[in-house]
Amino acid sequence: MHISLSALFGFILGIGLFASAVFFNTDNYLMFFSLSSLLMVIGGTIAAAMISYDGRYVALAFKEILSTMVSSKVNPVKLYEDVGELIDWSKIIRTQGLVKLERIIELPDEETSFLNQSFVFLLSGYKGAHLYNLLQHSRESIYESNMRPAKVLLTMASTAPAFGMVGTLVGLIIMLNSMEGDPSKIGGGLAVALLTTLYGVLMAQLVLKPAARKLEHKQDLEAQRNLILTEGIVLLSEGATPLVIQDTMNSYLHPNFQFRKVTKH
Known part of the structure; x- marks a missing residue:
């Protein structure tokens, strides 16, 4: 597990800007807590x-909130290793x-289910277009399933300001009912009433929406990796040479992270 420094910096910056606005404009910091x-x-x-x-x-959505500060497992180095x-x-x-x-390959437990399923299909003897369709359906199913928590987070992001209102x-x-004709109570009461709107907006913009977008970003990277694995597994099923697989896989990778080892047909 690697902490995403950019996500951590962004969160600290957002909290810092809010804290600075409070610090430089009032000495009564407790008025912002209710x-x-x-x-x-x-x-x-x-x-x-x-x-x-x-x-x-919903539980998975909260888990993703905690994972916002964690970097994606898919990166150029990981793709290079896959090739x-x-x-x-x-x-x-x-x-x-x-x-x-089948005898010598052991997939680690933490490996993605897509690679496990791909390996099963490969060992089952599926080839060519049939294997590609199976892998495509598996890839799309995994993506849709993993994206459901993002939809939950976006829903929560839209409802948080509403409940703040x-x-x-x-x-x-409550304020108007307890004024008893005293206009001097409007200021303090209104300030307390507006705190819920403030909390709702902060929660939506600084926690829920970023968590949803981070999950979408991770799943897009995972989908790209699964697409590369699909092409490679299909080539394996057709008996492609190591060089053909290398060149095909390199077409998906950044030039700085392409597999350059010389292989023979």
Whole structure:
């Protein structure tokens, strides 16, 4: 697990800008804290998400919030390693066959389910267009499943400001009802009422939306990797040479991270 420095910097910068605005304009910092307002926004947002989606997807959405500061597992180095692995597999298949490959290859438990499924399809003897269609369906299914938490996060991002406004309206009603004809109470009461809107906007713009976009970014990178693996697995099934696999895979990679090892037909 690697911390994303850019995400961490962005979060600290956002919090820092808000804290600086408070620090340079008032000495009463506690006026920006209201437990009831915070509970209104958080509770309402979670309630709306639970009503709209299955609980397991809401739980996954919260897990993704915690993973916002974690870098994606897919990067140019990882893709480079994938190409090298596919080339090694092709050498084993051409010299010793699929049975030998099945015996010596052990996929790690943390590996993506797509690669595990691809390996199963390959060992089952599927080839060419049939194998490509199977892998394409598997790839699309995995992508759609992994994107559901992002939809939950975007829904929560849209409802958080709404519940902030609900809290503001509740605060205004309470304030107006308790004024008893004293206009001097408007300022303090209005400030407390507006805190829920502030919390809702901050939660949506600094937590929920960035988490959703980060998840989308990670899944787009994962989808690109799965596409590369699809092409490689199909070539393996057709008995392509290591050099053909190398050149085909390199066409998907950045020039600085292409596999340049010289191989023979």
